[in-house]
Structure formats: C-alpha cells, structure tokens
Amino acid sequence: MKSCLIVDDSRVVRKVAGRIISDLKFEVREAGDGTEALDACRQQMPDAILLDWSMPVMNGLDFIRALRREENGRKPIIVFCSTENDAEHIGEAMRSGANEFIMKPFDADIIESKFAEVGLI
Amino acid sequence: MDESVYSEIAQIARKGSGQDIPPTKSYLIEARLATLLRREGLSSVDELVHILNSRPDSKLAGEVAAELTSKKTRFFDGRPALERIVQTVLPDCARRATDGRVRIWCAGGSTGQEAYSLAMLISELPQDTLGDVQIEIVTTDICEKTSASARSGIFGHFEIQKGLSVRRMLTHFTRLETSEWQISHALASKVGVRTHNLMQPADGLGIFDVILCRNVLTEMTRPARTQVLLNVARQLSDRGLLVLGEKESAAGLIAGLEPSRAFRGGYMRNVDAGELTIAA
Known part of the structure; x- marks a missing residue:
C-alpha cells in the first residue's frame, strides 16, 4: 500500500483530504506544519505528500526546499494544495520542486485527477 | 415527479x-x-x-x-485514444492531405475540453511532424448555451483541474480576475465551435479526416444511435477515421462501416459515403 502524508494547518482540511486519499487506497498520515512534516518524513519517507502553502512555523515552500535536501528527499511526489491560486504562486511552487498543484477548494475528483496525472494511481 | x-x-x-x-x-x-x-x-x-x-x-x-443531454466531459478524457490520434493518425492524414489541411470533428463535444485537449497535444508535437498542413478542429454540441461556453474557452476552478496537469494549465491558459481560466489565443484559433444536432444531416459541416463521437451514443435509443452513426459516417473522408467511446460499438448498425484494422475502437467506410445505409 502506498503512503501519503497530508500537511495542512487546518484539521478540517486534513480530515477531508485524508478521507478522499484513503479511498484511493493510500495509508494516510498527517502533519500540522512543515517541521512536523519533516519529522514524519525522517521517520518514514512517504510515497506522496499533499502540501499546504501557508502554515505556521514552517510553510510549504520552505518545507519542500528542506525536504529535497534530505536523504531520499527526492523520492516523494509532492502535490501542492493551496489557496494561492495565481500563475506566479503556482509557478514558484513548481520551480521549488512540487510535482503537481491543486487549487483550493478541491473535491475528490480533483485529487484523483491530479494523483493520476503524476502516476500515483 | x-x-x-x-x-x-x-x-x-x-x-x-x-x-x-x-x-x-x-x-x-x-x-x-x-x-x-x-x-x-x-x-x-x-x-x-x-x-x-x-x-x-x-x-x-x-x-x-x-x-x-449530458454535458459531462473533462480534459484528456480517454487520453490514450487522443494521443494515438494526434501522434499516429494525424501525421498519416497530413502526408495524404491534398488541400493542405486536415479536419477533425468532435461530435457532441460539450463544452470543448476534447477539442482543446487535441489542440494542446498537436501543439506539443515535434516541429515538422505535420509539415505545412493546417489542422482544423470543429467541436459541436446540440445545446446553444454549451456551445457558447466552449466558444468562450473559459473554464471554472473545478473544470480546469480535471484531467489537466498544472504544467499544461500554465502553458495554455491565463487566469482571469474571476478566478476562471481562459485558453490561449493560439489554441482557440485552431478550434471552431458550432451548434449542431447529431440527429440531423451534417453536410453543412463538411468532410472530416477524423471524427470523434465519444460517449454520445451511450445514452441514446437504438434508432437514434443508428441515425447518428449514419449522419456522422457520411462526413468521413475516403480514408477517414471515426472514433467512438471505449464502451461503444457501431457493430451491426451501419452497412458500409467497418472496424479499422490500424486503430482499435475506430471505424472506416468501405463504400462510398452515399452508399452507407442502416443495416437491415
């Protein structure tokens, strides 16, 4: 079973996304910000990461840059998931090492479509 | 009710x-x-x-x-078939083209995602694959409102995220102040949009080298399916290809229409267009 780490400071978003991604047959873990996510990755590197942009302590962009420097840190497929939906922000996320981008709000169909796009399902 | x-x-x-x-x-x-x-x-x-x-x-x-009628569609729906059409069928059509153009018809194309997906794939072909040949895509829908939406080339927050990678979104679309996304002028100029009822003869649309009529027949009565197949098959060029949806078949419905040997799920005429008839 593939694993997915959901990183978002909103518990509601984590629950909603977690349910959708579990239905796609992923083992789901959660983190509330970038540092928690980095700890989770050091314990066990996930196959996929659904990553929010603005979070306290460490935001999504800083997390990607830090993760990509870690051992095996290039392995996870990172799908950014953010309300920063203009072309510049999306471009910046992609240049920082994200593999796909979901604009919030999302539904199950969008997550499935984007996961398929990057070959996770 | x-x-x-x-x-x-x-x-x-x-x-x-x-x-x-x-x-x-x-x-x-x-x-x-x-x-x-x-x-x-x-x-x-x-x-x-x-x-x-x-x-x-x-x-x-x-x-x-x-x-x-159903308006359900998404970008790159049935992607393998679209890729095969653009990467294999169109280059063949382009080599045979005598008037410098190849025409594609998305029959029952709803809000245009199928036509624009083809236009994106074509724009991504290595240069010179199609020579100087112009590709013309026509998408039609029975509903005036749906056609208008296709013509605008504007897609909402949810539509733009279904079937489309963010890379293609950024390459081919611009974000509007309404948070909707508009297709680039370059791609829009390759796609013509018409309102057309597939139950009616389609002579007015002209002849096509490739006709996609996918997931349209599924929700029709059998007599309607036959009539629509006859109407679209009559617009096929001599070596033109008709592509139906993955779960659809024209088997036994039209005399003179046979499965393509080269393209699985595709059909070609084996008689003159005027001799196509509803199978007995």
Whole structure:
C-alpha cells in the first residue's frame, strides 16, 4: 500500500483530504506544519505528500526546499494544495520542486485527477 | 415527479435529441432543467409540460431536449485514444492531405475540453511532424448555451483541474480576475465551435479526416444511435477515421462501416459515403 502524508494547518482540511486519499487506497498520515512534516518524513519517507502553502512555523515552500535536501528527499511526489491560486504562486511552487498543484477548494475528483496525472494511481 | 410528466419529457428528449431517459433516471430531468425553469420563471417541470403542450413544436421543446443531454466531459478524457490520434493518425492524414489541411470533428463535444485537449497535444508535437498542413478542429454540441461556453474557452476552478496537469494549465491558459481560466489565443484559433444536432444531416459541416463521437451514443435509443452513426459516417473522408467511446460499438448498425484494422475502437467506410445505409 502506498503512503501519503497530508500537511495542512487546518484539521478540517486534513480530515477531508485524508478521507478522499484513503479511498484511493493510500495509508494516510498527517502533519500540522512543515517541521512536523519533516519529522514524519525522517521517520518514514512517504510515497506522496499533499502540501499546504501557508502554515505556521514552517510553510510549504520552505518545507519542500528542506525536504529535497534530505536523504531520499527526492523520492516523494509532492502535490501542492493551496489557496494561492495565481500563475506566479503556482509557478514558484513548481520551480521549488512540487510535482503537481491543486487549487483550493478541491473535491475528490480533483485529487484523483491530479494523483493520476503524476502516476500515483 | 408525476408519471405523465416524466413520459412527456422523455418523449420530448427522444424526439429532439434521440436521448433515452429511462424511468430509473427521471431524477436527471429536474437536475438538468433547473436553469431553464428558472429562466422561464416556472416553478416545476409540471408547469413546463403544460406550456409545451399549449405551444406544440415550439423552439422551447428543442431547448428542453438540448438541456437534457449530458454535458459531462473533462480534459484528456480517454487520453490514450487522443494521443494515438494526434501522434499516429494525424501525421498519416497530413502526408495524404491534398488541400493542405486536415479536419477533425468532435461530435457532441460539450463544452470543448476534447477539442482543446487535441489542440494542446498537436501543439506539443515535434516541429515538422505535420509539415505545412493546417489542422482544423470543429467541436459541436446540440445545446446553444454549451456551445457558447466552449466558444468562450473559459473554464471554472473545478473544470480546469480535471484531467489537466498544472504544467499544461500554465502553458495554455491565463487566469482571469474571476478566478476562471481562459485558453490561449493560439489554441482557440485552431478550434471552431458550432451548434449542431447529431440527429440531423451534417453536410453543412463538411468532410472530416477524423471524427470523434465519444460517449454520445451511450445514452441514446437504438434508432437514434443508428441515425447518428449514419449522419456522422457520411462526413468521413475516403480514408477517414471515426472514433467512438471505449464502451461503444457501431457493430451491426451501419452497412458500409467497418472496424479499422490500424486503430482499435475506430471505424472506416468501405463504400462510398452515399452508399452507407442502416443495416437491415
């Protein structure tokens, strides 16, 4: 079973996304910000990461840059998931090492479509 | 919904678009007619039926039938078939083209995602794959409103994220202040949009080298399916290819139409266009 780490400071978003991604047959873990996510990755590197942009302590962009420097840190497929939906922000996320981008709000169909796009399902 | 109201509407759908709405799917009627009811200031489908009965053969009946058809589509739906068409079939067509152009028809193309997906794939072909040949894509839908939406090339927050990678979104679309996304002028200029009922002859649209008619026949009655197949097959060029949806088949419906050997799920004429007939 593939694993997915959901990183978002909103518990509601984590629950909603977690349910959708579990239905796609992923083992789901959660983190509330970038540092928690980095700890989770050091314990066990996930196959996929659904990553929010603005979070306290460490935001999504800083997390990607830090993760990509870690051992095996290039392995996870990172799908950014953010309300920063203009072309510049999306471009910046992609240049920082994200593999796909979901604009919030999302539904199950969008997550499935984007996961398929990057070959996770 | 009252059974007589359902039967009246189901009859209008069969007559207008060939669509088969079985009783188990009567819930579609209220969902798909909601906008039209609001526009006409009507409070129920029941009222709509009364108005239709008092003005038989009105333009409204046609609109009702058009609104009832499925508009469901997404970018790159059935992607392998689209990729094969662009990467294998079009280069072949381009080599054979005598008038410098290759024409593609997305029949029942709803809001245009299929046509624009083809345009994106074509734009990504290595240079010179198609030589100097111009590719012209026409997408048609029975519904005027749907065609207008396709013509605008504008897609909402949810539509733009279904089937489309963010890389292609950024390459081919611009974000509007409304948070919608608009297709680039370069791609829009390759796609023509027309309103057309597939139950009617399509001579006016011209001849096509590739016709996609995918997931349109599924919801039609058998006689309508046959009529639509005949109408579209008559617009195929001599070595033209008709592509249906993955779960659709033309087997046994049209005499003179045979499965393509080169393209699985595709069909070609083996008689002159004028000799195509409904199979006995």
